Amino acid sequence: WLSMMYPRLLLARQLLRDDGVIFVSIDDNEVHHLRMIMNEIFGEENFVANLVWEGGLKNDSRFVSESHDYILCYTKNKELVSSSQTIWRTRKEGIDEIYKKVEELKQIFGEDFDHISSELRSWYKQIGKNHPAWWHRHYDHVDKRGVFFPGDISWPGGGGPQYQVIHPTTGKPVKNPKRGWVYPKPEKMQQAILEERVFFDKDEKSVPKLKRYLHETEGQVLPSVIYKDRRASMKNLRQIFGGLDIFENPKDVDVITKLLEATTDEFDIILDFFAGSCTTAHAVLAQNREDGGRRQFIMVQLPEPTPPDSPARQAGFATIAEIGKERIRRVIRKMKEENNGQLPLPAAGGAPPLPMGFRVFKLTRSHFRPWAPLPPEGAARLDDLFAQSPLLEGWTPEGLRTEILLLEGFPLDSRLTPLSETFPENTVWRIHHPDVGHELFLCLDAALHASTVSRLLAGDLLRREDLFICLDSALTDEAKLRLEDRLRLKVI
Numbered sequence: 001w002l003s004m005m006y007p008r009l010l011l012a013r014q015l016l017r018d019d020g021v022i023f024v025s026i027d028d029n030e031v032h033h034l035r036m037i038m039n040e041i042f043g044e045e046n047f048v049a050n051l052v053w054e055g056g057l058k059n060d061s062r063f064v065s066e067s068h069d070y071i072l073c074y075t076k077n078k079e080l081v082s083s084s085q086t087i088w089r090t091r092k093e094g095i096d097e098i099y100k101k102v103e104e105l106k107q108i109f110g111e112d113f114d115h116i117s118s119e120l121r122s123w124y125k126q127i128g129k130n131h132p133a134w135w136h137r138h139y140d141h142v143d144k145r146g147v148f149f150p151g152d153i154s155w156p157g158g159g160g161p162q163y164q165v166i167h168p169t170t171g172k173p174v175k176n177p178k179r180g181w182v183y184p185k186p187e188k189m190q191q192a193i194l195e196e197r198v199f200f201d202k203d204e205k206s207v208p209k210l211k212r213y214l215h216e217t218e219g220q221v222l223p224s225v226i227y228k229d230r231r232a233s234m235k236n237l238r239q240i241f242g243g244l245d246i247f248e249n250p251k252d253v254d255v256i257t258k259l260l261e262a263t264t265d266e267f268d269i270i271l272d273f274f275a276g277s278c279t280t281a282h283a284v285l286a287q288n289r290e291d292g293g294r295r296q297f298i299m300v301q302l303p304e305p306t307p308p309d310s311p312a313r314q315a316g317f318a319t320i321a322e323i324g325k326e327r328i329r330r331v332i333r334k335m336k337e338e339n340n341g342q343l344p345l346p347a348a349g350g351a352p353p354l355p356m357g358f359r360v361f362k363l364t365r366s367h368f369r370p371w372a373p374l375p376p377e378g379a380a381r382l383d384d385l386f387a388q389s390p391l392l393e394g395w396t397p398e399g400l401r402t403e404i405l406l407l408e409g410f411p412l413d414s415r416l417t418p419l420s421e422t423f424p425e426n427t428v429w430r431i432h433h434p435d436v437g438h439e440l441f442l443c444l445d446a447a448l449h450a451s452t453v454s455r456l457l458a459g460d461l462l463r464r465e466d467l468f469i470c471l472d473s474a475l476t477d478e479a480k481l482r483l484e485d486r487l488r489l490k491v492i
Helices: 002-015 031-042 078-083 095-109 113-127 132-136 186-194 231-240 253-263 279-291 320-338 376-387 397-407 450-457 477-486
Strands: 021-026 047-054 068-075 141-143 146-151 209-213 225-227 269-272 296-299 415-418 428-432 440-443 467-470 488-491
Touching: 002 021, 002 031, 021 031, 021 047, 031 047, 031 068, 068 078, 095 113, 095 132, 095 146, 113 132, 113 141, 231 253, 231 320, 253 279, 269 279, 279 296, 279 320, 397 440, 450 477, 477 488
Parallel strands: 047 225, 269 296, 440 467, 467 488
Antiparallel strands: 021 068, 047 068, 141 146, 146 209, 415 428, 428 440
């Protein structure tokens, strides 16, 4: 286990941005070992928290129900993150249901806010602990401004000002808080009272409270304990795959979405190098849809075979990687169906939303023949050697195109545009990436048509710094000389 984890975590640290964060999910069996590895690789000073995901009791346990997992959180440079004034916040779960319930009660009781507040408290008791709104049950009062809870109105830490505050109904001075009022001057307090932001009991014998409105405090810090029934993640995946139990113990989409919401910005890249069923990709798509972000994901998964008698194998999934790819396809398809006819949210800075889609890359051998020196007696076969294609038999344009991309320094997320209208006689690709100073034009056809050569030589398409690559066998000697004279040319 150590031999497997150590090099992967070491590589993960190298890939991580200086202000990046890593979450590692683990159970009780190895959490102590993982903590030591993370301290060694990332540094003990960069430890942030050990989150606990409570997933519900297991009544079939013989001794103790192990109903939780751990999520270790480290940053690459905690000092840098702290100095940048970064704050991790998420929107409170379940608050939309609270808003909806209050609106329903308003339709019944109008502006009878005492009755509405009483019914809201009854509703909290009915929904139970597993409902996300239950955790905000202290927001149990309603007035014309919204839902609130009566919070502390005293000076933080003590030693605050003491002055007289009159109860609006009895006309008598109310009890002062021992730590002093939160407002430094009586005028500030009076202004808050006029704005109806101070909550008074029926008489002056108790200290007033400060109204903390839900709509003004929708953000919350990440809790160290996350309550989410783990059965929901299995149910979610089962729905995606038409009722099949296709993958054991999938991660929860909502849990990962909360981590992304708190710690990532709209244009970040999220890497999961133990992708499994690709819950992380699902979470990235969900969070982008929620806030209009343009986050991108990279999922890495070995082609680990599924068990021969498993539901996954019977459904046609030979490897775990195939399950992950199909999950992303189905999630995207469902989101597009749900979004049909709706305008997508604009991304940060007014950028258009990122199109939903993904590319699949597989680790494989090179398409080029390995170089092998000829023995002295083989010099007579040089003509045959030069006539031989440098490419292995069975090469494909798609695979070779990707390899050339990497060899020429273009990232895998480069934009590939087929120029079918410009070059009707050949398949020519225009490859662009904002981090590369030039563009790449690529044609892997067996022969380059004369009209394609003429269009390349026209001078209005390729700049001097741009590069054109094609097969050496696709060019006549004349075409090769003309292209080399006018533009940057590489041949295979």
